[in-house]
Amino acid sequence: MQVKKDEKRLRIIESALSLLSEKNFEEVTTDLIASRAKVGKGTLYTYFKSKDDLLGETLLYVLSEFLNATVKTKKCKCDLDRKIEMLFDLYQEIAKSRENLLPLFMRIYIDETINKKRTNIQKRMRDHLISIFKEFESHLASPVDITVDFIIVNTMPFSMKRFAQDSNYWKNVVEIIKKGIKKD
Helix, strand or coil, rough: CHHHHHHHHHHHHHHHHHHHHCCHHHHCCHHHHHHHHHCCCHHHHCCCCCCHHHHHHHHHHHHHCCCHHHHHHHHCCCCCHHHHHHHHHHHHHHHHHHHHHHHHHHHCCHHHHHHHHHHHHHHHHHHHHHHHCCHHHHECCCCCHHHHHHHHHHHHHHHHHHHHHHHHHHHHHHHHHHHEEECC
């Protein structure tokens, strides 16, 4: 039974993401989301207290995609250069697929109601990134935590739009990381 609940909740989130990629925030109503998800409006409110709550959860859902990409990179049995490239390839893929949502995410990113959950996901992502680079610590020119913070700053929502649109941007970030974090 829990699987069906999880599937329904995910269907609502995906429907909200789909609609938000097609319409402005103000045009997307809970009625439209429920209709797209093929659930009743009451069911939507069973999972989410409000439209804002649902939007906050969509942001967390996309952040979790970045977390999953980070974990996938961590599991790769490859050298530092390949891990960096893999990480940014996965990040760019997510950014491109969610590019049209970035202005909305910027708007809700600082919303206090989701701040604690977002911070928890970001902390987990940071911890995984640290563990990726810890393995190569002896090859790094900067401390691991500074390296990781640089990566996070360059992949946060405010740089994601450029990250998604400009392939040279991410290549430059990758090169800076490779050159800037590796000892000669």
